[in-house]
Amino acid sequence: MCSRGLVTVVVFSVPSAKKDRVLRESWREAWLRVAGLVAGLVLAALLLWSSLGTEDGVAEVLAHRGEVLAGRFIEVPCSEDYDGHRRFEGCTPRKCGRGVTDVVITREEAQRVLRYLVPQRSVQASILDLHSGALSMGKHFVNLYRYFGDKIQTVFSEEDFQLYQDVRQKVQLTIAKAFGIGASSLYLTKPTFFSRINSSQARTAHDEYWHAHVDKVTYGSFDYTSLLYLSDYLEDFGGGRFVFVDEGANKTVEPRAGRVSFFTSGSENLHRVEKVLWGTRYAITIAFTCNPDHSIEDPAFT
Numbered sequence: 001m002c003s004r005g006l007v008t009v010v011v012f013s014v015p016s017a018k019k020d021r022v023l024r025e026s027w028r029e030a031w032l033r034v035a036g037l038v039a040g041l042v043l044a045a046l047l048l049w050s051s052l053g054t055e056d057g058v059a060e061v062l063a064h065r066g067e068v069l070a071g072r073f074i075e076v077p078c079s080e081d082y083d084g085h086r087r088f089e090g091c092t093p094r095k096c097g098r099g100v101t102d103v104v105i106t107r108e109e110a111q112r113v114l115r116y117l118v119p120q121r122s123v124q125a126s127i128l129d130l131h132s133g134a135l136s137m138g139k140h141f142v143n144l145y146r147y148f149g150d151k152i153q154t155v156f157s158e159e160d161f162q163l164y165q166d167v168r169q170k171v172q173l174t175i176a177k178a179f180g181i182g183a184s185s186l187y188l189t190k191p192t193f194f195s196r197i198n199s200s201q202a203r204t205a206h207d208e209y210w211h212a213h214v215d216k217v218t219y220g221s222f223d224y225t226s227l228l229y230l231s232d233y234l235e236d237f238g239g240g241r242f243v244f245v246d247e248g249a250n251k252t253v254e255p256r257a258g259r260v261s262f263f264t265s266g267s268e269n270l271h272r273v274e275k276v277l278w279g280t281r282y283a284i285t286i287a288f289t290c291n292p293d294h295s296i297e298d299p300a301f302t
């Protein structure tokens with residue numbers, strides 16, 4: 001019986017084995033198709049995620065928005081950009097790099113600076129040159145100081161200018177200390193400006209803040225650039241992170257009110273700002289030169 005059973009099984013199992021194989025193969029094909037689809041979806045999601053995260057690939061975060069940095073400094077080799085300019089020993093960078101600190105300017109001070117720039121917010125300025133008073137409004141630049149004339153005192157108070165001067169002084173000392181130079185060898189240079197960025201369309205080339213650039217090339221006189229952030233990444237706006245464009249992995253600085261980021265202005269510090277996706281981002285660019293011929297006074301009533 002057993003052998004008959006076996007035979008029976010054998011007899012009937014020939015076509016069923018074929019069927020099984022066909023079935024197994026079609027299952028395998030279906031599985032392969034599903035696996036291929038899943039792998040494709042995962043890859044697409046990864047690509048989308050990385051492009052949303054950094055816009056241009058791999059990035060490391062140099063300063064997270066949530067951390068309070070007592071001071072982080074990273075040295076990078078100097079580019080040759082300084083050689084084409086007159087050198088000022090004890091000031092022109094021999095040591096190059098980038099630093100971030102959250103303890104030099106308090107959040108309260110940053111809020112006060114922002115408050116003093118409120119009148120400009122109401123005229124929808126996107127850039128205000130704090131030295132000349134040039135204000136970009138849509139496609140045009142107007143001169144705020146000339147426009148308001150004597151009435152400028154209704155826009156800015158003595159106290160506002162004093163606050164700006166205190167902030168500038170503290171940032172100057174921080175830069176001097178980080179790079180091992182004398183603070184008095186640094187001079188404020190132009191443009192020193194307030195920027196307000198939102199997600200609306202850029203109207204002039206000045207508004208296209210997202211292009212990678214070298215400050216020394218863009219602005220000429222800059223040797224050391226500093227940025228004081230006045231609003232918080234992911235609280236007040238999305239996108240808008242500052243990116244050092246490096247070979248390998250970019251380094252990002254997430255803005256936070258009161259955060260000061262500073263760096264030598266040559267091509268060792270090529271950088272860009274990510275497009276702002278929502279909300280409004282406020283910052284001040286304060287630049288220093290080693291060349292006294294390029295120095296400017298602190299903004300003041302003149």
Ligand SMILES: O=C(O)CCC(=O)C(=O)O
Pocket residue numbers: 195215227242271272273283285
């Ligand atoms: O606002 C920033 O984070 C950077 C601005 C900038 O690159 C510049 O002012 O040259």
Ligand SMILES: [Fe+2]
Pocket residue numbers: 213214215271
């Ligand atoms: Fe820049």
